[in-house]
Ligand SMILES: C[S@+](CC[C@H](N)C(=O)[O-])C[C@H]1O[C@@H](n2cnc3c(N)ncnc32)[C@H](O)[C@@H]1O
């Protein structure tokens with residue numbers, strides 16, 4: 001999981017539909033810590049397009065294969081929900097927009113333009129805001145990439161996944177390597193220096209050697225940003241069933257560990273700097289939208305199943321909320337039409353929950369969590385106080401996988417590969433500290 005992309009949302013159970021509360025109800029958590037209102041004025045915006053042409057064998061993201069899509073209704077609802085959530089929040093400036101999915105390159109360029117116009121009409125969209133669109137190779141031809149550029153997109157994230165025919169078939173992708181290369185080349189011509197590729201490793205049938213040569217090939221054609229995801233076997237997917245039935249075998253853990261290690265070295269040799277567990281950039285082409293997540297900055301999530309973290313205007317107190325929008329697109333449309341938004345779940349984050357997010361997200365970055373970053377969320381307790389005395393934390397440091405020093409807290413190069421075993425230790429220490437020293441900040445839901 002460490003090398004996969006599953007972010008904090010799922011880790012903290014915020015995506016679990018069985019925990020959803022009714023529309024408009026807030027799960028309140030006692031808290032004495034107010035967020036600095038100035039911090040919550042800048043945010044990023046995520047827009048979810050939930051439709052795909054075909055179900056990939058491994059994917060359990062919130063996506064649907066519809067018979068047809070009513071683009072007009074979807075556009076109106078995405079605009080409406082964007083407007084409502086912007087008005088409900090204290091956000092006055094949007095610094096990045098990310099159109100993800102599903103397959104947002106199946107949306108019409110006019111939809112993308114309409115959403116961006118709504119943002120500009122109701123808040124300030126920064127002049128140099130990063131506006132990313134995820135592009136699937138096969139679907140890119142439907143709306144030409146230049147139209148998306150005219151609509152306001154200035155960064156493409158291309159879902160290459162693999163350049164190997166057999167791997168693409170195992171993954172159930174509906175494109176071949178040639179189509180992926182064509183889409184990538186077109187994206188690079190349109191947005192030089194601002195194209196990312198998603199590539200997966202740990203695919204059944206892949207060996208360390210075949211992965212290494214595949215990555216070398218990716219490096220010959222890619223731009224300045226690469227996201228490497230370890231294929232995660234997700235329950236309920238076709239691949240999961242195939243593995244259960246013994247039709248397909250996932251590579252062993254030590255093999256995927258070697259794949260990750262060699263990929264990091266190969267990327268480094270090619271001039272890429274790793275800035276997060278799965279993300280590599282050269283020429284400083286880092287994704288500011290995703291950095292916002294890892295730095296625990298506020299964001300608004302629009303569209304079926306989207307997540308958000310922001311301080312609402314109406315509460316009267318400056319507490320950040322975690323929000324999840326209704327998952328199923330038809331239900332989401334009805335709710336947006338009736339209420340202006342389809343927030344299915346709202347949780348007020350208490351001080352401890354917010355610090356857990358800062359820790360879990362921050363340690364994914366190679367820069368880790370500086371003392372200043374921590375102090376922005378917890379001015380009254382520093383990292384040394386919370387973690388420094390712990391024998392378990394000292395053990396992690398002695399093993400050379402964790403560093404706590406004058407700069408702050410971060411994983412070592414080796415340690416980043418073990419983040420999933422480091423985090424529970426740190427979260428336990430954080431929890432214990434708060435329950436011992438600041439019990440009023442650590443109370444759970446009432
Ligand atoms: C992390 S991946 C790939 C990012 C890509 N590698 C890049 O650098 O731009 C993006 C996916 O995460 C999910 N995602 C990101 N932000 C989200 C949010 N706020 N709510 C729900 N899903 C989100 C979406 O499924 C989206 O397609």
Ligand SMILES: C[S@@+](CC[C@H](N)C(=O)[O-])C[C@H]1O[C@@H](n2cnc3c(N)ncnc32)[C@H](O)[C@@H]1O
Nearest residue numbers: 058059061101102103134159198229230231232
């Ligand atoms: C949810 S997809 C949306 C983007 C687009 N539809 C695509 O497939 O390229 C975002 C990224 O998630 C990654 N992803 C999805 N399921 C995954 C899994 N089970 N394991 C690892 N990565 C996964 C893929 O690399 C994909 O590029």
Ligand code: SF4
Nearest residue numbers: 052055056059101102
């Ligand atoms: S990986 Fe992308 S294209 Fe494939 S089903 Fe998931 S969201 Fe759709």
